[in-house]
Amino acid sequence: MRADNSRIKIRRMSSEDIPTVMVIDRSLSGPQRAISWEVEADVEAEVYHPALSFIAELDGVAVGFLLGDIRGVKYGKDMKGWIDMVGVYPNYQNLGVGRKLVQTFCEVCERDRVDVQVLLREDDERLKKFFSTLDFSRGNIVTFVKEFRTE
Numbered sequence: 267m268r269a270d271n272s273r274i275k276i277r278r279m280s281s282e283d284i285p286t287v288m289v290i291d292r293s294l295s296g297p298q299r300a301i302s303w304e305v306e307a308d309v310e311a312e313v314y315h316p317a318l319s320f321i322a323e324l325d326g327v328a329v330g331f332l333l334g335d336i337r338g339v340k341y342g343k344d345m346k347g348w349i350d351m352v353g354v355y356p357n358y359q360n361l362g363v364g365r366k367l368v369q370t371f372c373e374v375c376e377r378d379r380v381d382v383q384v385l386l387r388e389d390d391e392r393l394k395k396f397f398s399t400l401d402f403s404r405g406n407i408v409t410f411v412k413e414f415r416t417e
């Protein structure tokens with residue numbers, strides 16, 4: 267069930283939010299975790315400092331985050347808004363928090379006239395459905411892989 271939208275506040279993330287990001291990240295383990303995002307979110311945040319990142323608060327309590335950035339040096343020369351990772355506490359999912367995080371990120375990108383992209387695994391049906399619901403459609407980046415396995 268969706269929460270009253272006015273109860274969900276989205277604000278920019280600061281380095282002081284990293285412990286919160288870590289706690290939310292650790293709450294999303296096992297089957298709860300998206301198969302596209304295996305890297306720990308706090309490590310991603312501390313190593314790459316994605317500059318366009320947000321925290322979602324529900325009634326003043328931090329319950330979700332989005333790590334993202336506008337960049338162009340990766341995967342082609344066009345500037346794009348890249349969503350690196352999104353996470354919402356299991357108990358606060360399906361209330362509209364993830365939707366509002368992504369919408370806020372998209373609003374900034376629209377103002378800056380850059381498209382938004384997210385890399386997902388082909389077999390990640392849950393995130394494919396989540397982003398489809400938010401009007402994302404399949405892009406044209408494909409990975410080709412040469413694997414070297416040691417048995």
Ligand SMILES: CC(C)(COP(=O)(O)OP(=O)(O)OC[C@H]1O[C@@H](n2cnc3c(N)ncnc32)[C@H](O)[C@@H]1OP(=O)(O)O)[C@@H](O)C(=O)NCCC(=O)NCCS
Pocket residue numbers: 290291294298299300301303307351352353354355358359360361362363364365366391392393395396397399
């Ligand atoms: C994906 C995720 C961010 C969605 O957040 P949420 O707050 O539950 O999403 P919302 O309530 O805003 O839902 C938005 C829409 O997406 C759909 N949706 C949400 N979660 C979904 C899921 N798991 N599968 C399919 N569709 C989903 C909802 O039906 C909703 O559609 P509607 O608005 O038309 O009803 C959340 O499920 C999550 O954190 N998953 C784990 C992500 C993860 O592992 N991250 C890495 C570690 S931090």
